[in-house]
Each structure stands twice: as structure tokens, then as C-alpha cells.
Amino acid sequence: xxxxxxxxxPLALWSAVSYAPFLWHPLVEITDPGDxxxxxxxxxxxxxxxxxxxxxxxxxxQAPPQGIPANPVYLPAPHEVALALWAAAxxxxxxxxxxxxxxSLWHSIQIIFWAFLISSAIGVPLGILCGSYSAIGRxxxxxxxxxxxxxxxxxxxxxxxxxxxxxxxxxxxxVIGTFFQQVLIIAGTTRRADxxxxxxxxxxxxxxxxxxxxxxxPAVLPDLYNDQRILLGWAWTxxxxxxxxxxxxxxxFFITQQARYQHFENVYAAIFILGIVGFGSxxxxxxxxxxxxxxxxxxx
Amino acid sequence: MSASPDEVRAxxxxxxxxxxxxxxxxxxxxxxxxxxxxxxxNDVNFTTHRREFLCVVGPSGxxxxxxxxxxxxxxxxxxxxxxxxxxxVHGPGPDRAMVFQGYTLFPWLTVLGNVMFGLRMADKPxxxxxxxxxxxxxxxxxxxxxxxxxxxxxxxxxQRVAIARALAxxxxxxxxxxxxxxxxxxxxxxxxxxxxxxxxxxxxTIVFITHDLDEAVLLADRILVLKTGPGEVVDLMEVPAxxxxxxxxxxxxxxxxxxxxxEGFIHAHETVVDDEPxxxxxxxxxxxxxxx
Numbered sequence: 001x002x003x004x005x006x007x008x009x010p011l012a013l014w015s016a017v018s019y020a021p022f023l024w025h026p027l028v029e030i031t032d033p034g035d036x037x038x039x040x041x042x043x044x045x046x047x048x049x050x051x052x053x054x055x056x057x058x059x060x061x062q063a064p065p066q067g068i069p070a071n072p073v074y075l076p077a078p079h080e081v082a083l084a085l086w087a088a089a090x091x092x093x094x095x096x097x098x099x100x101x102x103x104s105l106w107h108s109i110q111i112i113f114w115a116f117l118i119s120s121a122i123g124v125p126l127g128i129l130c131g132s133y134s135a136i137g138r139x140x141x142x143x144x145x146x147x148x149x150x151x152x153x154x155x156x157x158x159x160x161x162x163x164x165x166x167x168x169x170x171x172x173x174x175v176i177g178t179f180f181q182q183v184l185i186i187a188g189t190t191r192r193a194d195x196x197x198x199x200x201x202x203x204x205x206x207x208x209x210x211x212x213x214x215x216x217x218p219a220v221l222p223d224l225y226n227d228q229r230i231l232l233g234w235a236w237t238x239x240x241x242x243x244x245x246x247x248x249x250x251x252x253f254f255i256t257q258q259a260r261y262q263h264f265e266n267v268y269a270a271i272f273i274l275g276i277v278g279f280g281s282x283x284x285x286x287x288x289x290x291x292x293x294x295x296x297x298x299x300x
Numbered sequence: 301m302s303a304s305p306d307e308v309r310a311x312x313x314x315x316x317x318x319x320x321x322x323x324x325x326x327x328x329x330x331x332x333x334x335x336x337x338x339x340x341x342n343d344v345n346f347t348t349h350r351r352e353f354l355c356v357v358g359p360s361g362x363x364x365x366x367x368x369x370x371x372x373x374x375x376x377x378x379x380x381x382x383x384x385x386x387x388x389v390h391g392p393g394p395d396r397a398m399v400f401q402g403y404t405l406f407p408w409l410t411v412l413g414n415v416m417f418g419l420r421m422a423d424k425p426x427x428x429x430x431x432x433x434x435x436x437x438x439x440x441x442x443x444x445x446x447x448x449x450x451x452x453x454x455x456x457x458x459q460r461v462a463i464a465r466a467l468a469x470x471x472x473x474x475x476x477x478x479x480x481x482x483x484x485x486x487x488x489x490x491x492x493x494x495x496x497x498x499x500x501x502x503x504x505t506i507v508f509i510t511h512d513l514d515e516a517v518l519l520a521d522r523i524l525v526l527k528t529g530p531g532e533v534v535d536l537m538e539v540p541a542x543x544x545x546x547x548x549x550x551x552x553x554x555x556x557x558x559x560x561x562x563e564g565f566i567h568a569h570e571t572v573v574d575d576e577p578x579x580x581x582x583x584x585x586x587x588x589x590x591x592x
Contacts (some may be wrong), residue, residue, distance in 0.1 A: 055469060140362070194404075196404045197404055197406060198401055198402075199398075199404070200372050200375065200398070200400060200404035200406075201406075201417070202373075202391075203372055203373075203374070203392045203393045203396065203397055203398040203423075203466075203475075204397065204417050204418035204421055204465065204466075204469060205392070205393075205394050205418055205421035205422055205469065206417075206421050209410040209422065212419075214417075214420075215406070218408040218409075219406075219408070219409070293408070294449065295408060295449050295450070295451050296407070
């Protein structure tokens with residue numbers, strides 16, 4: 001119940017600022033320019049400048065401009081964003097592909113999917129080995145620890161030089177941003193495996209790799225799963241960074257393009273969709289986790 | 301129910317004539333401490349024979365857990381040796397299985413999967429392992445719960461699964477580290493009866509750690525008494541009764557006397573602890589209260 005309210009409250013605040021004219025509204029949107037030469041319909045002028053013009057025009061007997069209080073163009077009202085979201089969900093057939101929100105988003109999702117898959121395919125097994133065998137951990141982790149402080153975007157130019165200008169460098173940056181954290185986090189989680197279970201397994205004859213495969217991994221699997229959920233969230237952040245590296249596709253390109261044309265309702269729509277996709281997939285994964293690991297009652 | 305002294309003596313003569321299964325010789329265990337080393341176990345010697353039920357008692361800190369963990373191979377001895385059926389112990393092995401106080405069932409496996417675990421580690425084919433595991437579950441009366449997950453079971457049932465899991469690898473020795481101490485009194489009594497019943501049916505030697513002296517007297521053939529600081533053997537008492545059985549009660553005057561002697565041993569060594577200055581503990585306790 002409070003969870004719902006935590007979403008309703010910000011929305012109510014946003015609506016109040018957008019729809020109640022006495023709240024904020026520092027600008028005036030011109031509905032009729034009157035005789036003011038540089039005003040045009042739809043233009044937004046500062047409220048005090050507008051008042052001066054009205055006064056000046058009235059004094060000189062010319063037609064005063066008319067307008068309604070408005071917020072800056074970068075704060076669209078909820079219904080405008082909702083319309084933009086609706087338009088994104090039902091794209092016009094004639095729109096250019098990269099200007100459609102849905103296809104931009106789909107492109108980004110594909111990148112994150114491949115990047116996360118590549119990172120996990122190496123990072124998860126390596127992390128488990130680091131956590132299980134102290135020798136491997138001591139051999140690997142100092143370097144990983146160092147590399148993790150090298151910011152992934154700094155490799156942007158290098159990635160473009162090596163991998164070209166298409167999706168390669170974007171995937172590479174997300175992988176670089178995710179992989180090194182992943183190894184350390186997975187190794188740390190693996191080390192927290194219940195030692196009593198490992199001892200019990202040893203008295204039952206489990207050794208070495210079989211101990212890792214049959215006991216260590218299943219024992220920490222619910223925690224590894226939660227780690228992966230958190231890492232996926234980070235991967236999204238790195239995706240936005242990666243997409244700023246010389247590209248003409250993906251959700252970030254959509255956002256920058258729409259901002260350039262001052263279509264802020266589309267910008268907000270895109271940001272909301274990012275939030276919805278991220279939050280939604282996390283909720284879905286949490287639900288899936290409860291189903292996958294029924295013995296773990298707190299997989300929240 | 302009380303057995304005559306002659307009967308008891310004859311019984312222990314027969315027991316000691318059986319082949320020795322576990323021989324502990326001059327066992328020492330030291331751990332690094334701030335000022336050099338601390339001795340946990342010092343020159344521990346004893347022998348248990350085939351199908352014997354040995355209880356180990358002693359005040360807390362006497363090293364009984366260390367002793368059983370060293371026998372299990374989970375800890376390295378600092379000196380002396382442990383022989384199981386004549387073979388020296390190096391690390392855990394299938395001739396010894398352990399039941400822990402905290403159940404330690406694998407939560408991701410079903411009851412059947414848990415009991416199969418040791419068999420699978422011994423490379424038994426899946427079908428054969430499942431068939432054997434079901435028989436062991438049947439022995440502890442949990443066959444109907446084969447497909448349940450451990451978190452759905454009560455404490456007593458979990459410990460029965462743990463016993464089945466340990467017995468399934470057919471060890472020579474079943475090591476039990478305070479297995480029933482987490483259970484309520486009624487369940488504990490039932491589990492003691494179960495255990496004796498199972499033990500009578502199969503060829504296994506039990507080494508059973510407990511801090512509950514009643515439990516030791518009710519279950520054991522012989523009781524190994526340890527003292528603290530450092531852990532040393534005080535006595536290896538013979539319980540003056542016939543084979544441990546569900547029917548044993550402390551109403552038996554001979555068992556009553558044994559229990560009193562045991563209590564004498566334990567308390568004689570506990571007074572040493574009582575003489576130590578207690579002020580720091582009191583102060584810490586009052587600090588803890590303030591924090592709360």
C-alpha cells in the first residue's frame with residue numbers, strides 16, 4: 001500500500017506543479033501575439049517581460065499580447081508525457097526507424113543482453129573459482145581490483161578504434177564496466193557459502209571441483225542470482241554511457257535527438273521507459289527468483 | 301531392569317574382545333594464540349570397539365567438539381594418531397560419517413536428494429542410489445517425506461534425515477556432535493529412542509558428544525569424560541547396564557549412581573572455572589544492558 005503511495009506522491013507533486021497555474025509557472029505561453037513584433041503564437045516569454053509588453057502596448061493604444069501562465073519547455077505536464085508514451089507504443093508507420101522510441105529501446109536491450117551474457121559467461125565462473133580456491137583468488141583479484149578503478153567510458157575511443165563504430169564498442173564498454181565488479185562480487189558471495197554445509201559435504205565424500213559444483217554453487221546460488229540482478233542494474237547505467245560514444249542508434253541517441261528538437265515530453269517518456277524496463281525486469285527477476293529457490297524465503 | 305554386576309562385567313568383557321574400530325593414541329591439538337600456543341587437547345587416549353556406543357562428556361571448552369572434528373578429519377591433529385579399523389586418518393573419509401548439531405541438510409535438495417548425496421559422491425548410479433536412500437529413509441521412518449524439502453520439516457525430522465544421510469554411506473563410525481541439543485525435551489527423548497533402535501539394527505560404532513549427562517547415561521555403553529584446560533581424559537566409565545535400550549531409565553539405582561559419579565567429575569572441574577575472578581564478565585554484562 002505504501003509502495004503504491006511512494007509512486008503516487010511524486011506524481012501528485014508533478015501534476016500540481018503542471019496543472020495549478022498559481023504554482024511556479026514562471027513563463028507565459030503566448031496565445032495571441034497582439035502587436036508585439038517578436039512574439040509568436042506558442043512562444044514562451046518570462047512573466048515579468050510579458051507584463052511589461054502588455055503595459056507598453058496598452059499605453060500606446062496597440063493590441064496587447066495575450067497568453068496563459070506556463071512552465072518552461074523542459075517541464076512538460078504528465079498528460080503530454082503520457083501522450084508521448086502512447087505515441088511511442090503505437091509508432092506512426094512513416095517515422096524513420098531510429099526516431100522511434102520502441103526500436104531505439106529494443107536496440108539498447110539487445111546490446112545489454114549480449115554484453116551481460118558475455119560478461120557473465122566469464123565473470124561468474126571466474127568469480128566462483130576465486131571464491132572457492134584462495135590461490136586463484138590471490139592470483140586474480142589484485143589485478144581485477146586495480147582494473148575496476150579504470151573507468152569504462154575511458155576505453156571508449158580505444159573500443160571504437162578496435163571494434164569499429166557499430167555495436168561492438170558499446171557492448172565492450174558495458175562488458176568492461178560490468179565484468180570486473182562482477183568477478184569481485186561473485187567471489188565475495190561465494191566465500192560466504194555456509195561453511196557447515198561444506199564440512200558436512202566433505203564428511204560425505206565431496207572433494208575439490210565436485211564440492212564446488214555440488215555444494216558451493218547451489219549453496220550460494222540464490223545470492224549469486226541477487227548479485228546478478230544488481231549487476232544488471234549497473235549494466236544499464238554503463239549502457240547509457242556507452243551509447244554516448246559516437247553512435248546513431250539506441251535509446252540514448254533517441255534522448256539526445258529529442259532534446260535537441262526540444263521535444264522534452266519524448267525525453268521524459270524515454271527516461272520513464274528506461275525506468276519501467278529496469279524496475280519491471282527486476283521485479284520479474286525477483287518473482288522468478290522466489291520460484292527458482294523455494295527454500296530461500298527471503299529472495300526479495 | 302537392573303542388571304547384575306556379573307552380567308555387566310561379562311558384557312563389557314565381550315565388548316572389549318571385539319575388534320577395535322577407533323583408536324585414539326596420544327592425540328594432541330594446539331591452536332595459535334596471542335602468546336604462542338594454546339593446548340585444546342592433551343594426550344588423549346582411548347579405544348572403541350565394534351558396535352560400541354561411546355558418549356563423550358565434559359564441561360564446555362574441554363575440546364569435545366575438537367576431538368570429534370579431528371576424528372572426522374575436518375581438523376588436523378597436532379600430535380598423536382587416530383586409527384579407524386587400523387588405518388590412520390588423513391582428512392574426511394567414507395569410513396566416518398558425521399551428524400552435526402545444526403542439521404546441515406542441503407536446502408536445495410529434497411530429503412531423498414540429501415540422503416543420496418553421499419552415495420552419488422561415491423559414484424553410485426542414480427537409480428541404485430535412490431533405491432538405497434529410500435531404504436535408509438524407511439529406517440528412520442521418513443520414506444513418505446522423500447520428496448519434501450528440508451525447510452518444510454520439523455527439527456526432529458531434519459535430524460532424522462541427517463542421520464539417514466550419514467548412515468547411507470555405510471560408515472564404520474557415526475560421529476554425532478551434540479545432535480539433539482537443539483531439540484525440545486520431548487523430541488529429544490523420542491530421538492534418543494530412535495537412535496538406539498537404529499543402532500541396534502545396523503553394524504555401526506557411535507561416538508556421541510553431549511553436554512547432557514542424563515543423555516549420556518541413557519545412551520552409552522561407555523562414557524569418555526574430559527576435563528577442561530587443557531582437554532584431557534579423566535575417565536572412561538562403563539555404564540552398569542545391558543545394551544543401551546529404549547527401556548533404560550534413570551530410576552535404575554545403578555544408573556543413578558553412575559550419573560552422580562559423572563556429575564561429581566564434571567563439577568569438580570567446573571569449580572576451577574568458578575574460582576577465577578569474575579569482575580570483567582559482570583562489568584561486560586552491565587555494559588551490554590546499557591546498550592540494550
